[in-house]
Amino acid sequence: MSVRSAVNGFFFEPVPLGRVAAMRFLAGLYVWIEWWAYMPFIFGHRFVPGELYQPLFIGRILPLPTPDYGLVTGTLVVMLAAATPMMFGYRPKLFGWILFAAYFEWMVIANSYGKVDHASFGFMTLLLVLCLMPSRATWGDREHLSERVGWGFKLVQIAVVCTYFLSAWAKFRYGGWEWANSGVFTWAIIRRGTVFSDWMLDFPGLLHFAQWGMIAFELLSPVVLLVYRWKKVQYAIVAFFYCFHVAVFAALGISFLPHLVAMACFLPLERVDPREIARKTKARFASRGSGPTAREPEPQVETGP
Template sequence: MTTSSTPSAPASAPAPAASASPVRRALRAGTDWFLAPVPLARVAAFRVLIYAFVVLDVLWIRTSVVPHGYVPDLYRPTWLARAVHLPALTPLQGEILLWSLLAACVAGIAAVVAGRLQRTTGVLVALGFWVWMLNSQGYGYISHDHLALMVAVTVLPTAGLTRLRDHTPSQAAGWALRAIQLAVVATYFGSAVLKWMRSGSPAGWANSAVFVWAIMRRGSPLIRWTLEYPWLLILGQWGLYLIELLSPVVLWLRGRWLYVAISTFLFFHLATFLSLGIHFLPTVVCWAAFLPLEKLPFLRARAPR
């Protein structure tokens, strides 16, 4: 006796995967943008540049730490210095910090060349430079041109081991450079926001006489003639205000347009230095985080892996 079997029902097809929500897609796009890999050689070259500049900075630009030791009563620490209980340094402590920081920078450059101990030397540079700057800024002057540089020494150790001729893509290297790029842009955008807040209106600063005041106070012969043309100074203030306000656009530019934007900011700083004697070198150096440094002739020897 045979039993008839009814054909089994076909297996149901798997339900199509639900499309990711807009929030998840946005988060994924943001993560991909922030962690976009870059060649390790780019970070290696940038490390050498930054550590060499820190030497220049403590010997020529922010040289006030040792002299501050003779007037500790004037020390008014910033909120971060208060949070870590950083006291006023004595002249001897300032000298020790100076030479320790210089040695750490030289060791950091040597570590990039040798391809070892880069995290250790990078952390030493970061700690020394932060203590140096917190003391420097605790005597009544905050130099916002150092924002990107301080971020740079902080995040560079996270990139790990890099070599000058290693073009292997790395997300850690990409994250470090992207953080520095954001700090560069924040320097300008934050300045525009403060201009807006302190003047009380979007156009208050741009229509003020701040350029007249600056030129009368410290203007060189190259710029003093503009005092006879107030409309030209107002136009210049509007131009500066707008490029600062639009500075975040630089983060999404590529190729020729990126180089045009960088050249615009560097030309502004050159003009400011020639006309008012004000340089912005710590930020100018950090603009190199936007550049493909691995394409320099002496960094092309090894092919990507």
């Protein structure tokens, strides 16, 4: 196999169109959840004085206006209005571009007040990629394959991996190699620990081991991209990623929900068809409701004496 064919096989692996429909729905659903359940503080920025606004680099380059009540509220309204038709497949490209532009501004507003999150990098990439996907994608479509879809989702997968790998690089950049032997996990548990993690304060050696383990996990995360030919292995690694985030949420209450939504593009969501599920569920309940039919008595024939 030549290098060119290997590269093409990696970046343009055909993916069923059904996965596009599923990812559009998950992306739109997350947008509806985020503003009131996951990161409600963003909407609260409509009351923050403009003097506290410190725009990101991209916000200074464009430049973008200083957020006020009207801008924050209007961005939210446009974002939700565009997410609804996109998630149900109605003119997904048009509303996808509108959603991407609104969410881009939403993220600038969220990260321009002294704290920059990295959990939304993969999700932003997903929203951009969904704008380029075929419009005819429908739930459960496993027959129609597309190299363009494979290319787009591969970009999202790379963004997901970069979220891990560059996180390790940032630790070394700002904390040096001593980060792994520091008390950062101890500080995190003291600050926001739960019943699942408070006991670890009595075992500082275990916390140092966990910090080294996290660095190793982040540096080795690109392996999930290299095993794309062995789907069961790749799904097992992705399952480990999800379990890792469940453990972090249980221990510290930290959730990477947009990152988890973007990571779903690794999964064979084209196998999910809500209409087929609804049909089977309806048929199952109908069969239970009818129950066994009573057997009609056989007619009795009178015989002579």
